[in-house]
Amino acid sequence: MGLLIKAAIGALVVVLIGILARTRHYYIAGLIPLFPTFALIAHYIVASERGIEALRATLIFGMWAVLPYLAYLISLWYFVALMRLPWALLAAVCCWCVAAWLLITLWSRWQG
Structure with a gap:
């Protein structure tokens, strides 16, 4: 039943996005x-299972995690002027993946 509720919420969000668009x-x-x-879910689980200090580290990482999303947005802005939308989206997702990989690699070295 919980999965059905989550799917319904997800569908409502998609409908809301479509209406707003x-x-x-x-x-x-x-x-x-x-x-x-x-x-919200991740922060609750981390704090419950690992404690407040782990949550604080997770929050700092989350602040840095905005950078891959920013890379996605900037690259998509650039690519939509050069190529068709599906290819632009794919290229922007690849940029997000590279930025996320770089963030995780650097974070692991810095924390380790």
Whole structure:
């Protein structure tokens, strides 16, 4: 039953994004996926299982984790002017993956 509720919430979010994309405030559709649903869950689990210090480290990493998303946004902005949308999205996701890999690698070395 819990999986069905989560799927329904996900579907509602997609519908909300679709509705907002059709309004004059279409740009708000880009804010909806950034609601910290999974972050709330992750932070609760980390704090419950590992303690507040681990949560604080997770929060700092989360602040740095904005950089791969920024790389995605900047690269997509650039690529949509050069190629068709599906290829631009794929290229931007590849940029996100490279930036995320770099972040994880550097974080692991810095923390280790």
